[in-house]
Amino acid sequence: MPENRIYIARSSAIAARALAGEMMVMNSANSTFFTLNEVATTIFQAADGHTPLREIVLARICEQFDVDPEQAQADAEQFVAELSSHGILFVSNQPLASETP
Amino acid sequence: MMATPRKVACVEIGGIPIALSTCDEDFLDLLRRRYDGFLSSSRPEFELEFDVTSTGSVSDDDVRVRRNNDDDAWLMERGDFHARWDPRTGRGSVRQNANPYSLDSVLRILHSLILAERGGFLLHAASAICDGRAFLFSGVSGAGKTTMTRLAPPDITLLTDEISYLRPNADGYSAFGTPFAGELARAGENCTAPVSALFFLEQGPENRIEEVSSAETVRQLMRNILFFAEDRGLVEKLLATACDFVARVPVRRLTFYPDTRVWDEIRNFARDFQEVPEHA
Numbered sequence: 001m002p003e004n005r006i007y008i009a010r011s012s013a014i015a016a017r018a019l020a021g022e023m024m025v026m027n028s029a030n031s032t033f034f035t036l037n038e039v040a041t042t043i044f045q046a047a048d049g050h051t052p053l054r055e056i057v058l059a060r061i062c063e064q065f066d067v068d069p070e071q072a073q074a075d076a077e078q079f080v081a082e083l084s085s086h087g088i089l090f091v092s093n094q095p096l097a098s099e100t101p
Numbered sequence: 102m103m104a105t106p107r108k109v110a111c112v113e114i115g116g117i118p119i120a121l122s123t124c125d126e127d128f129l130d131l132l133r134r135r136y137d138g139f140l141s142s143s144r145p146e147f148e149l150e151f152d153v154t155s156t157g158s159v160s161d162d163d164v165r166v167r168r169n170n171d172d173d174a175w176l177m178e179r180g181d182f183h184a185r186w187d188p189r190t191g192r193g194s195v196r197q198n199a200n201p202y203s204l205d206s207v208l209r210i211l212h213s214l215i216l217a218e219r220g221g222f223l224l225h226a227a228s229a230i231c232d233g234r235a236f237l238f239s240g241v242s243g244a245g246k247t248t249m250t251r252l253a254p255p256d257i258t259l260l261t262d263e264i265s266y267l268r269p270n271a272d273g274y275s276a277f278g279t280p281f282a283g284e285l286a287r288a289g290e291n292c293t294a295p296v297s298a299l300f301f302l303e304q305g306p307e308n309r310i311e312e313v314s315s316a317e318t319v320r321q322l323m324r325n326i327l328f329f330a331e332d333r334g335l336v337e338k339l340l341a342t343a344c345d346f347v348a349r350v351p352v353r354r355l356t357f358y359p360d361t362r363v364w365d366e367i368r369n370f371a372r373d374f375q376e377v378p379e380h381a
Contacts, residue, residue: 012333013333014333015336015337015339015340016340017340017341017344018317019315019319019344019347020315020316022315022316024316024319024320024323024340024344026174026323026336026340028331028332028333028335028336028337029327029331031322031323033324035316035317035320037286083211087173
């Protein structure tokens with residue numbers, strides 16, 4: 001999948017809440033629970049289904065956290081793959097609905 | 102054919118009276134013995150009708166709690182029971198054998214659903230009242246919940262050694278006694294007190310109380326809250342409740358050596374904490 005064609009959307013089965021600078025995410029289907037750091041939270045919040053991951057990384061991550069774009073992209077893809085494997089995010093090479101069943 | 106009259110026992114846990122009815126005299130007896138100390142003459146808020154069957158035994162299967170697609174009623178199923186509860190009418194029915202453990206499970210699930218809507222929760226924790234305030238001791242099996250209650254001095258009132266019942270109040274949260282017993286095999290006292298602190302338990306070579314980050318606290322809290330429903334709306338409420346609890350109740354990690362001195366540590370913590378102005 002070309003990196004500039006990755007689209008991500010939050011699952012509709014999750015509950016999320018920010019506390020003390022961290023985002024807590026729980027999957028209601030299997031009760032898995034994650035705490036996201038600031039960078040991960042930024043990606044999670046930007047997962048609207050129609051903004052490519054590459055654009056999120058360049059416009060949000062590199063802009064806010066002053067990191068190398070290639071490294072940031074690699075880290076973001078790893079993070080997205082992990083949350084995807086737990087049903088928190090959905091990943092596609094086509095735009096997705098903002099919250100996906 | 103005449104219908105067999107139903108007999109009712111009203112069981113009030115956590116200030117929520119629920120009428121439990123059955124046609125079976127033996128099961129009614131079991132209900133009354135099991136929840137002796139929690140029987141109430143209050144007007145019931147909810148009703149559960151029990152249909153006692155002779156099939157099925159206590160099951161280790163995972164419980165399944167979900168909303169019925171047709172009418173939004175809750176369906177609760179395990180190998181040893183099948184229950185249905187409609188939150189709009191407050192009424193439900195249960196089919197199970199005459200086993201007290203199945204009965205406890207059904208009641209715990211029902212209370213977890215009711216509490217989730219009211220900003221409360223059931224926590225896998227022992228709790229006890231000391232000097233008018235409730236202390237909670239949470240942890241996985243073997244962490245020391247029952248040990249903490251066994252070590253408690255005589256002036257401590259045991260609320261539960263297994264499942265703590267928590268509801269929000271104007272200043273924080275209140276803990277209530279429950280009949281749901283763990284290894285002690287003894288029901289808690291039917292009383293309530295404002296929560297002073299929650300401790301996550303670990304056993305170690307000495308007594309030590311440490312701070313825990315808010316995020317870690319919510320993570321551990323969510324791990325130990327009894328919640329069964331696969332329902333996003335309720336999970337959202339529960340997560341919000343856990344965050345609210347952490348914001349309003351002191352939570353610490355308690356590493357303890359299993360002897361009675363740990364309770365001195367808890368009294369000292371409560372005294373010192375109340376003396377710190379920003380937490381007063």
